[in-house]
Amino acid sequence: MIHEILPVGPLQCNCSIFGDEATREAMVIDPGDQIEDVLAILRRHDLRVKAIVITHAHIDHIGGAAKLKQATGAPAYMNLNDTELQAMLPVQAAWLGVREPEKTEIDVAAKDGDSLLVGASEFHVLHTPGHTQGSISLYAPAENKLIAGDTLFRDSIGRTDLPGGDGRQILRSIHEKLLPLPEETIVIPGHGANTTIGREKRMNPFLQE
Numbered sequence: 080m081i082h083e084i085l086p087v088g089p090l091q092c093n094c095s096i097f098g099d100e101a102t103r104e105a106m107v108i109d110p111g112d113q114i115e116d117v118l119a120i121l122r123r124h125d126l127r128v129k130a131i132v133i134t135h136a137h138i139d140h141i142g143g144a145a146k147l148k149q150a151t152g153a154p155a156y157m158n159l160n161d162t163e164l165q166a167m168l169p170v171q172a173a174w175l176g177v178r179e180p181e182k183t184e185i186d187v188a189a190k191d192g193d194s195l196l197v198g199a200s201e202f203h204v205l206h207t208p209g210h211t212q213g214s215i216s217l218y219a220p221a222e223n224k225l226i227a228g229d230t231l232f233r234d235s236i237g238r239t240d241l242p243g244g245d246g247r248q249i250l251r252s253i254h255e256k257l258l259p260l261p262e263e264t265i266v267i268p269g270h271g272a273n274t275t276i277g278r279e280k281r282m283n284p285f286l287q288e
């Protein structure tokens with residue numbers, strides 16, 4: 080499986096591009112910005128996007144999704160508990176002092192327990208609310224990878240002081256949905272460096288009893 084991680088936009092959101100070598104099918108997760116660069120990677124690997132997945136409706140993760148949809152025709156997936164937050168994108172843009180992105184029509188509701196296929200590899204949708212109400216993580220057992228959005232970071236967890244955030248809920252999501260995954264699972268957070276489930280279990284100061 081091809082996997083490119085491209086930090087995009089002023090907040091350097093980690094946009095993941097997965098591509099299957101056999102079918103040339105691709106999934107793009109969190110195309111927050113720099114869609115020209117995302118498209119260049121897709122062209123370089125000769126990939127066709129079949130799904131655009133938004134881990135949550137913060138502008139740095141969803142900002143470029145409409146443009147990517149127009150360029151690829153691929154459907155957008157998001158958990159609908161973030162619909163309200165998505166409606167606040169003009170406000171989010173004003174907070175950051177950036178231009179308001181074009182609205183992304185969500186085609187498919189991503190729900191806990193859903194699976195997406197890229198080639199023969201399954202990506203399981205885990206609903207992990209707390210950073211936002213509709214935050215999801217994607218677990219690909221065959222790839223040994225977890226795309227964690229802004230729920231879990233190396234040595235940190237997502238902030239919960241923005242609208243829709245809940246500090247107790249994010250801890251519950253991490254403890255119940257993420258930490259039970261195999262320790263060697265590689266975690267790709269929404270920002271910053273990769274880590275593993277085992278490392279965060281042992282070292283993350285927010286997760287120690």
Ligand SMILES: [Zn+2]
Pocket residue numbers: 135137210229
């Ligand atoms: Zn966020």
